[in-house]
Amino acid sequence: MTYDATFRVWRGDASGGELQPFTVAVNEGEVVLDVIHRLQATQAGDLAVRWNCKAGKCGSCSAEINGRPRLMCLTRMSTFGEGETVTVTPLRTFPVIRDLVTDVSYNYEKAAQIPAFTPRPREKDGSHRMQQVDVERPQEFRKCIECFLCQDTCHVIRDHEENKAAFAGPRFLIRLAELDMHPLDVVDRRNAAQEEFGLGYCNITKCCSEVCPEGIHLTDNGIIPLKERVVDRKYDPLTWLGSKIGRRRSD
């Protein structure tokens, strides 16, 4: 069941690099990350790659495999023909550090800017009561393993470095959606979603949902409902009237 596969792996750093060809053994049942590990152990001891759980739970081993954003630990070698060349490159949306490792600090900066979860007080008996049906909507987004494949594929920032300041990316739009749907949270982040995190930049092409290894429906269940809630607030006649009256008073 073992065969020799042809791999091309991008190697280099911020100053540049190139695809390096390798011929490497592949065994039955293996995934791309197994092959990368074999390269490290036998041919390229310093090949830089992030990984942790190797089971699709931590979201560390994100890369582009034949141009598609994937987790290397969940990409089975059996999905390629034995004669097919497998090309592994780093996530394109983030600056390269070395080889397959990119600088994902953009994501951590955006995460830190989101107004924190703020719960209503506990009930008299010290508990928080929530119904299962109400927790299930935000739970979908809490399945996120922060692999940042959605960030990588999103065309708003993929080749538009200039948009990064104004746009938080799909991962953090669904974080905002999650907080908005959280039964205990009391903060209104709708204005911030629009003004500070760039919700309006998303034109719902659903590329993020397509690459999500957790199968989260980012666009349909997160971003679109959040857009609707923002619109409700902005065009609600009472809110509109309130803002007009407020403005007149301040004149």
Place this chain on the structure above:
Amino acid sequence: MELERHEYDVVVVGAGGAGLRAAIEAHESGARVAVVCKSLLGKAHTVMAEGGIAAAMANLYPEDNWRVHFRDTMRGGTMLNPWRMAQLHAQEAPDRVRELEDWGALFDRTADGLISQRDFGGHRFARLAHVGDRTGLELIRTLQQRTVALGIDVYMECTVTRLLTDDAGITGAFGYWRESGRFIAWEAPSVVLATGGIGKSYKVTSNSWEYTGDGHSLALQAGATLVNMEFVQFHPTGMVWPPSVRGILVTESVRGDGGILKNSAGNRFMFDYIPDFFRKETAESEAEADRWYDDKKNNRRPPELLPRDEVARAINSEVKAGRGTPHGGVFLDIASRRSPEYIRKRLPSMYHQFKELAEVDITSEPMEVGPTCHYVMGGVEVDPDNAAARVPGLFAAGEVAGGMHGSNRLGGNSLSDLLVFGRRAGLAAAEHALKRMGRVELADDALADAGRAALAPFEREGGENPYTVQHDLQQTMHDLVGIIRTAPEMEQALARIAALKERVANLSVEGHRQYNPGWHLALDLPHMLIVSECIARAALERQESRGGHTRDDFPASDAEWAKTNLICTPTGDGGVAVRHQPLPQMPPELAEIFEETA
């Protein structure tokens, strides 16, 4: 030597559940806190925990309380746990779970809106707060978001290679940035070790690359002691096929939610392996076991939910007797017992994992499973109340700390352990820092020495590749200090470890310091070796079988050994010595809990 320097009150090494909980508590106690972690924030091994957090909240069973949880934990650990740790753990776990909700965690609910609780091995009542089968992810994300909201400094992808001390105790830590290879040092009077476990010393393991025993080894080097190192938990259900995923965890929730174990003949073999110690609380027939899921008052637990050591040994015996599956495991079947809808709802990650990695649909076919190295019960010997190690200023919490779980940990007790003792460690570390007068100083020669040691693999030419040495260590521990042990094999393991130490001293790595995994592994290997030596020495010393330590040459438990802990101490020459230490005496008001009905 180029060196980035920082000053803090508390440095927490590790950003899993225990580390983040410690950091939050230390911060809230007024300390300046840094968290240092080898991976990106949010990727720690806690993320892999699936089943839940054990806490006697009594949301489903009003009969449940801390005394029952305490009793279950002590019995699961065959009474070798320091009673005070088990007591604090059982008493405080419910509050630790509740506060996670204040920080945004969204647990599954009961019908009346409280946190739902699920059944697990060794727990008398349904007790595990959970989110499907991804509870660890919920825990890590909640603590991560809380840490970020509090503005705590996090040094990501940064590895600590030395703890620094003076005559009065801890003065700080030294390490390197993985990304650049540059050196960094923190001055701090308190260090909390929360580095997790040691599983990467074994060939088949559910643990990630990070689990190289760093904290165990750093503590020893700083002069602290390790306890119970002979007890390594082999989780009964890891994946066995395909080979590349061998060892990946299959959550105990599969059994908690109705899954059963069968051998190749189709027999539900666990009924043949019920030990006398647990006979009174285990079902006698399949019919009784099946009724238990809905009626716990009038029926007893299925034998599939015996503590993990019992189930792992049973699977091992079935496979050895030739009744295993084609790939050397046994069958774990939930497909024939629960509806596809129920399985997908309760076990979404398992469904996904088997579908993606093994092309097995667990709603229609059984899984093939076998034991996998999962958890080390042994660790840094700590004071139960404040998590302090035997070096002033050094604290340890979570898997790196020893004792709490005795000879065998119950499922679900790890996440609660992280929270209870992470908080206590953070609190005590902050108090210690605020009490220690004046600024601690880092000695220049100690820093220079740490730098030289870290760069040594680059200086040597033509030495061996670190990956080969790691592979040989994993094979040694798997073959000779695994789930079933004998004296001659462990003596052989110690000889091999001595030889591996020489090989590690002569490693060389290629490339340069920037994000170089070969170099990182070369620096992890000495930790893995010293921890492996501790396990082998303690396991050789304990001439009985108990919990996660099974001796083929001493198959029975022994009354004298039941009163003894083994303590590993560093010897001057980089080796390890083992000494006996009597267990602390349980006070009568706790001892009487065990005289109540089984």
